[in-house]
Amino acid sequence: MTKYLFSLLLAGFLMVTSCVEETNPEFDQKSFTKIYDNNLYTIDYFPIDMVQTEDGGYLILGGRRLEDSNFTGIYLMKADKDGNFVKDIEVDESFVNPIAQLAFVNNNYYFFCMDPLTLQAQLGQTDANLENVNISATSGELYYPSAMQVDGNNFVLLSYNHLTKQSVLAVVNTSGVSSQSKAFTIGAGDQVEEPIINHFLRTGRQYPFEAGRIPGGLYYFNGFYNYTFSLVFTDLVQDDPRGVVQGIQDDGGFSAVKPLTATKFAAARxxxxxxxxxxxxxxxxTGTSSSVDLGGNTFPELEQNAKVKILRTVLKAKNVLVYGSNTRSKQIGLYFYDEATGAFLSSKYLGFSNPFEIAQVISTTDGGLAVCGTTYLAGRFPRICIIKIDASDIKGF
Known part of the structure; x- marks a missing residue:
């Protein structure tokens, strides 16, 4: 396995703009909005995922536009517990297309990316202070990584094999070694592959690829299978899926899914x-069904084919599902549901003056929430932002 340890390129020009209502330090830590500006208008960073580090700070995995590549570069940023900028890194262009999840396993933070020449999946590793970044090639024929989720000390990785035109689901350890995998055809023909490649080049629609495992049960992925964007369940033993919830080609399907029990899910479509x-x-x-038949609560206030994030958490001593998405009014909408019953509890909208878009919503160690996203200064210049929300600011339950 080839391993790379490269020097870190510090941007050095990052400045922080904060918008808070009070100056009390305790208040600032519980609730704040931080917009990370810089004086180079051509810089284009965008967030992909965020985690809270053990020191209470925040680590952001992001992407950046590259002048000499059709792929997306890798950007990492650290903020302290109050959201103040600490450090950022532009990872060498030898590695591109970072994907969520930014995962904490055995005191390290991991993410997947790829080699722009071989298209092989790579496993990145860093620490809470961004002191070092190591990137190693994965084993096996894993190309075009699409989505990842932690399962114990392993990763469930969805990738796309462009040589065989198959969606590949694999279990990969922290050394980048694949222990199990199964491949599933996307269907024959260039028209089926075209939207997938456009996704990776960011010249077309960004599909809500997901991968994971029902706790102790079947593995699943949300991606292309048999000409359709579908939710596929597999035991990684049988060649055929155990179950498929079909979409409608690429016009219908799941935009997010979160297993609650063996058969009960929180989802969006x-x-x-x-x-x-x-x-x-x-x-x-364990059978074939259609996402169209599931119904659901319509949300006309969301933008078309909206990006959706689902967080399973505890707020105010209550098991809650938090849905985060983008509204037509260019705000970030948070929608709260009772996990046990699915009953709607409350909503909260984030954003002011400038457009805001969600990248991730996480729970924080003080019992609140933090949202990472993009805002557009003057409606034009994309900048990463963090919005910290104290639990007391969430009304309705």
Whole structure:
């Protein structure tokens, strides 16, 4: 396995703009909005995922536009517990296309990316202070990494094999070694592959690829299978899927999914631009069904085919599902549901004057929430932002 340890390129020009209502230090830590500006208007960073570090700070995995490549470069940023900028890194262009999840395993932070020449999946590793970044090639034929989720000390990785035109689901350890994998055809023909490649080049729609495992049960991925964007369940033993929830080519399917039990899920789906939220739905994991038949709560206030993030957390001593998405009014909408019943509890909208878009929503160690996203200064210049929300600021339950 080839390993790379490269020097870190510090941007050095990053400045922080904060917008808070009070100056009390305790208040600032519980609730704040930070916009990370710089004086180079051509810089284009965008967030992909965020985690809270053990020191209470925040680590952001992001992408950056490259002048000499069609792929996306890798950007990492650290902020302290109050959201103040600490450090950032532009990773060498030998590695591109970082994907969520930014995962904390055995005191290290991991993410997947790829080699722009071989297209092989690479496993990146760093620490909470961004002192070093190591990137190693994965084993096996894993190309075009698409989505990742932690399962114990391993990663469930979805990738796309452009040579065989197959979606590949694999279990990969922290050394980048794959122990299990299964491949599933996307269907024959260039028209099927074209939207997938456009996703990776960011010249087309960004599909909500996901990968994971029902706790102790089947593995799953949300991606292309048999000509359709589908939710596929597999045991990684049988060649055929154990279950498939079909979409409608690439016009319908799941925009987010979170297993709650073996068959109960929190999910969101899209259908020809419309958005539906399903906070308490039963899915057939061992048969064939259609996402269209699931219904759901329509949300016309969301933008077409909206990006959706689902967080399973505890707020105010209550098990809650938090849905985060982008509204037509260019705000970030947070929608709160009772996990046990799926009942709607409350909503909260983030954003002011400038457009805001969500990248991730996480729970924080003080019992609140933090949202990472993009805002557009003067409506034009994209900048990464963090919005910290104290639990007391969430009303309705």
């Amino acid at each position: 899209f259908n020809f631009g419309d958005n539906y939220i399903l906070p308490n739905t039963i899915l057939n994991t």
